[in-house]
Amino acid sequence: MDKEKKSYYVNMIEANDGKMAEVLNFNFGGHHDIAAMVEHAKTLGFAKDKHAKEFVLAMRFMHHVIKKNADNAIFAEFAPQFEAFKKSIKSKVGCGCDCK
Numbered sequence: 001m002d003k004e005k006k007s008y009y010v011n012m013i014e015a016n017d018g019k020m021a022e023v024l025n026f027n028f029g030g031h032h033d034i035a036a037m038v039e040h041a042k043t044l045g046f047a048k049d050k051h052a053k054e055f056v057l058a059m060r061f062m063h064h065v066i067k068k069n070a071d072n073a074i075f076a077e078f079a080p081q082f083e084a085f086k087k088s089i090k091s092k093v094g095c096g097c098d099c100k
Helices: 034-044 049-068 078-093
Strands: 006-016 019-030
Touching: 019 049, 034 049, 034 078, 049 078
Parallel strands: none
Antiparallel strands: 006 019
16 A cells, blocks of 8 residues: 655744744655644643644654664664654554554
8 A cells, every 4th residue: 555645844943032034944754644643642641732743743853864864873772762662652642644
């Protein structure tokens, strides 16, 4: 089964003393529905909804970076623990798609 590819555009803007300045931007993609993942993550008991959004983005970005850089030594110790943590979260709330 082919999974529908989604594409997101991330744009970070710094707000400082009423002035806005673009800090960075990039495209990010995959088959996960980020909005659905955020809704699922809200059931984890975060103090604020924005924390669920931050959590989902952090998890997706870190997963993507580790996956694309699996042979990088900086992830040697962390990758297995991250994978276990990700699977634990996914078993509690799913991931917002039908992947296994």
